[in-house]
Amino acid sequence: MTHYALTITRADADDKAWTVVIDGHPDRRFREKNFTAIDTRVRELAQQHDGTDPDAVDITYACVRIGDVEITAQLHHLNRLRHQAREVADQIDNITDDLIAALRHEAGLSTRDTAAVLGLSHARISQREHNN
The missing domain is CATH 3.30.2390 (TTHA1013/TTHA0281-like)
Structure with missing residues (x-):
């Protein structure tokens, strides 16, 4: 590099x-x-x-x-925060996928019930399941 x-x-x-x-x-x-x-x-x-x-x-x-x-210092700070936000978003995605799998396959919840527990739409649950 x-x-x-x-x-x-x-x-x-x-x-x-x-x-x-x-x-x-x-x-x-x-x-x-x-x-x-x-x-x-x-x-x-x-x-x-x-x-x-x-x-x-x-x-x-x-x-x-x-x-x-x-504005150098502010740009560096903003870029650090954006990097942290991407890391947190990745963690949220991973945990959400793990929870969907646990609720759907281990607990046997329907797509709608899983969506209600996670605060997502049932369509989003289906989409995430098909993308994994």
Whole structure:
């Protein structure tokens, strides 16, 4: 895995593009109109200049600033929370599937009764059973 830290700035809210510098590679400065396109562009540059597989590139934001407003710490915190939320959602899915199996097969409940216990619709119970 190749790591790239980015410094991303916009002069102000009226600026029409983000200026991106890959830390340690000041020659790879570029401007991008769309913030979401920055990730793809960095991966393409890594492939072009270093021969790195784009999927093997780890990108972090060293600094994100719009004018005098720096949002780096808030973005890092938000990304940590999103990661935690995905982990919790995965746990919820696993426990829900285990409960559906236990209620349906071990306890012998109907789809409707299982749905009532879990607070889901009977259609969602059927869907989950068919996807497992």
